[in-house]
Each structure stands twice: as structure tokens, then as C-alpha cells.
């Protein structure tokens with residue numbers, strides 16, 4: 001009898017990191033994602049004015065294994081360095097804030113990375129898994145339409161913590177660890193201007209009331225589009241307080257904060273878009289690496305098991321795969 005595949009729920013960077021490691025070890029697997037494509041919080045959004053990075057803006061590497069992997073991605077042509085002209089704003093004071101940090105982005109879009117990792121791996125998109133249960137020896141998944149998928153030998157849950165908790169109910173310790181992780185929201189707004197804004201600013205760390213971060217989308221390698229597009233992120237606190245505000249109102253408020261922040265005239269935008277990330281980042285970092293119930297064959301990974309960054313999510317996926325292989 002052929003070996004049942006491993007189910008991986010989530011095609012963000014954590015799920016795909018685990019998937020690649022298991023595939024490279026020769027194990028069969030099948031991925032599921034509720035979205036129409038891969039990437040999760042590091043996916044780019046297609047829009048009328050080109051592709052926009054509404055979630056992860058860039059990533060840094062501190063861990064040696066991740067640095068080496070990113071160099072391989074660079075050789076594949078999936079990533080490039082981004083060296084924006086950086087500013088910071090504190091108490092309304094905008095000033096240049098150059099540094100030596102190496103920052104990476106997917107190119108020509110952030111999604112290039114997870115698309116590259118996914119390659120030809122078997123995947124079912126637009127499939128929200130609502131239940132994960134174990135029979136005598138194997139696992140079955142049930143999706144939101146009531147359809148069953150399986151059997152699977154093991155399951156890796158690679159979704160944000162609050163969503164993971166429900167899928168981990170077969171292992172109460174794992175479920176309660178995931179349920180203990182609070183995740184903060186982020187409102188993300190894109191503005192597109194017909195005339196390029198008259199500023200050298202390409203990225204800005206903001207420590208004011210509403211805004212947390214501002215980036216000129218087309219300063220990133222490989223981005224095109226006719227408009228001068230900008231991405232603005234609200235702070236966690238501001239986003240929480242304005243969680244249920246209509247998108248138009250969020251756009252108006254963050255556009256106003258942007259106009260106050262930046263050192264040039266900001267006209268009415270030709271294009272606007274708002275996206276609410278309910279589970280943008282864990283409110284604190286953990287050092288769990290991944291969660292494991294080796295006896296059951298159930299694992300969880302994601303940025304919330306580590307640093308709440310792209311690097312943490314990738315490392316967590318590697319660790320889930322390593323533990324699964326160790327327990328075969």
C-alpha cells in the first residue's frame with residue numbers, strides 16, 4: 001500500500017518551508033489554503049494599478065540557515081535586495097534615517113517567493129479547513145463545504161494562532177498554547193498618484209499616532225505600474241481602535257496622516273485600496289519554534305511560534321518538518 005501523504009494547512013511561508021523540507025526528504029504531501037493563491041501575509045495583491053505589497057514589506061535575515069536559503073532564492077531570481085531611502089518620523093519630526101541593514105523583497109512581487117517554493121507541489125486552494133480529526137491510525141480534514149479530505153499520515157497546521165487553535169483540538173495542549181497567543185491587527189492602505197510625489201522618501205518608520213510604516217511601492221525592484229503607489233500601515237493600536245471602520249473612512253484618515261507626515265504636497269489619489277489584516281502579528285514573540293504532538297502526528301508552525309516575522313515563520317516551518325522527520 002502506498003504511504004498516505006502529510007496534510008499541510010496553510011501556504012504561507014511557514015507551511016511552504018515545511019512542505020519543501022518534507023518533499024526534499026522524499027515524503028508525499030498535500031497542501032490546503034483558504035485563499036486563491038499562496039503567500040498568506042506575504043502575498044502581493046493584484047490591483048488595477050499593478051501588484052501591491054499590502055502585507056510583509058521586506059524581510060531581514062539574522063539566522064545563518066535563513067541567510068543561506070535567501071541567497072539560494074536570489075540565485076533562483078525570486079528575491080532581490082531593496083535599499084530604500086529611509087526616514088523616520090517621531091512626534092511629527094521627519095528626518096533621514098539611513099542604516100546598513102540588508103533588506104530583501106520578493107521580485108517582481110512578494111508572492112514570487114511562495115510561488116517558487118510551491119512549484120508543482122500538490123495543493124488545493126479556496127479550501128478552508130474547519131475540522132481536523134484522527135481515526136484509529138490516520139487523519140481526515142473537513143472543509144467549510146463539509147467535504148472530507150484524506151486519509152493523511154500526519155498534519156501540519158501552518159495558520160495564524162487564533163485560527164490554528166480550532167484545528168488543533170485533537171491535542172488540547174497544542175490547542176491551548178495556540179489559543180494563548182494574541183494577535184494584533186493592521187490596517188493597510190494603498191494610494192496611487194498620477195504625478196509622482198516630490199520627495200526622496202521611499203520608506204519611513206513612523207512613531208506617531210496612526211501610522212507605523214510608509215513605503216513607496218515602486219522603489220522596490222521589479223515593480224512597475226503607471227501610478228506612484230504608496231503603502232501605509234496603521235499601528236496595531238490605531239488599527240485595533242478602528243477595526244470596524246468602513247474602508248473609505250480608514251483611507252481618508254491614513255491619507256490625512258500621510259499628508260501631515262510627508263514633506264511635500266499630497267494631492268487626492270487616483271487610486272485607493274484598504275485591506276484589514278485581523279491577525280497581522282503576535283503581540284509578543286515566543287521561543288517555541290514549533291508545536292508538536294509526536295504520538296498523534298500533529299504539528300503546528302507559523303510566525304507566532306517565534307519572532308512574528310518572515311524569518312521566524314520560515315524557521316518555524318523548518319522546525320516542524322525536522323521534528324516530523326525525527327519521529328517517523
Ligand SMILES: Cc1cc2nc3c(=O)[nH]c(=O)nc-3n(C[C@H](O)[C@H](O)[C@H](O)COP(=O)(O)OP(=O)(O)OC[C@H]3O[C@@H](n4cnc5c(N)ncnc54)[C@H](O)[C@@H]3O)c2cc1C
Pocket residue numbers: 009010011012013014015032033034035038039040041042054055056057058059060127128129130158159160163186188233277279280281301302303304308309310311313
Ligand atoms: C501588514 C503586515 C506587515 C508585515 N510586515 C513585515 C515585514 O516588513 N517584515 C517581516 O519580516 N514580516 C512582516 N510581516 C509579518 C509576516 O508577513 C508574517 O510573519 C509571515 O508572513 C507569516 O507567515 P505564516 O506562514 O506563519 O502565516 P500566513 O502568512 O498567515 O499563512 C497562513 C496561511 O494559512 C491560510 N489559512 C488560514 N486559515 C486556514 C484554514 N482554516 N484553512 C486553510 N487555510 C487557512 C491563510 O490563507 C494563509 O495563506 C507583516 C505582516 C503584516 C500583516
Ligand SMILES: NC(=O)C1=CC=CN([C@@H]2O[C@H](COP(=O)(O)OP(=O)(O)OC[C@H]3O[C@@H](n4cnc5c(N)ncnc54)[C@H](O)[C@@H]3O)[C@@H](O)[C@H]2O)C1
Pocket residue numbers: 058059060086087088097098099101185186205212233280281308309
Ligand atoms: N504591520 C504589521 O502587521 C507587521 C507585522 C510584522 C512585522 N512588521 C514589521 O516588519 C519589519 C520587520 O522587522 P525586522 O526584520 O526586524 O526589520 P528591521 O528593518 O530591522 O526593523 C525593525 C524595527 O527597527 C526599527 N528600525 C530599523 N531600521 C530603522 C531605521 N533606519 N530608522 C529607524 N528605525 C529603524 C523600526 O522600528 C523597525 O520596525 C518591522 O518594521 C516590523 O514593524 C509589521
